[in-house]
Amino acid sequence: MPILDSPDALKDLLGQEIAVTSWFNITQERIQQFADATLDHQWIHVDVDRARRESPFKAPIAHGFLTLSLLPHFMHEALEIRQGVRLGVNYGLNRLRFVSPVPAGSNIRARIVLQSLKDVPDGMEAVFNITVELEGAPKPCCVAEWVVRYYR
Numbered sequence: 001m002p003i004l005d006s007p008d009a010l011k012d013l014l015g016q017e018i019a020v021t022s023w024f025n026i027t028q029e030r031i032q033q034f035a036d037a038t039l040d041h042q043w044i045h046v047d048v049d050r051a052r053r054e055s056p057f058k059a060p061i062a063h064g065f066l067t068l069s070l071l072p073h074f075m076h077e078a079l080e081i082r083q084g085v086r087l088g089v090n091y092g093l094n095r096l097r098f099v100s101p102v103p104a105g106s107n108i109r110a111r112i113v114l115q116s117l118k119d120v121p122d123g124m125e126a127v128f129n130i131t132v133e134l135e136g137a138p139k140p141c142c143v144a145e146w147v148v149r150y151y152r
Helices: 007-013 028-038 048-054 064-069 071-078
Strands: 017-020 087-097 107-120 123-134 142-151
Touching: 007 107, 007 123, 017 071, 028 064, 064 071, 064 142, 071 107, 071 123, 071 142
Parallel strands: none
Antiparallel strands: 017 107, 087 142, 107 123, 123 142
16 A cells, blocks of 8 residues: 655656555445445345346345445555645546446455546645456446545
8 A cells, every 4th residue: 555645745656556455345234234324225235035036147236336435445445645635535526337236245346546636726636547346257346537635
């Protein structure tokens, strides 16, 4: 994990893959908790028996937004800026695709590339290309262009 002294040190990582995170297990319990928090109880996520019988995936799958919501977890594992950041905020997404399903019980990890940087008032804006991989799968499960602002 890169440990940076300041957000300005991000300039040295521009265009580079800064991290590949550890695998993270997506349990059915986590899927259920996400469904409860978001009120999205679609059967392909929470009805294990029906998903096994009727889903084209033959198992319950994680919500795409559950996968997306793990980006901050992956970023905390991938990068630390020791000082010079008063506040870091999720500024949004430029692009997002849920490429393939994440079955309950599977493992995912993130590959993070720093795509661009620009100065903003009182801070810096970073755009990260995030590819969330599904262990053993030929395609990623999620690709996102995530915009993060670091305020001094």
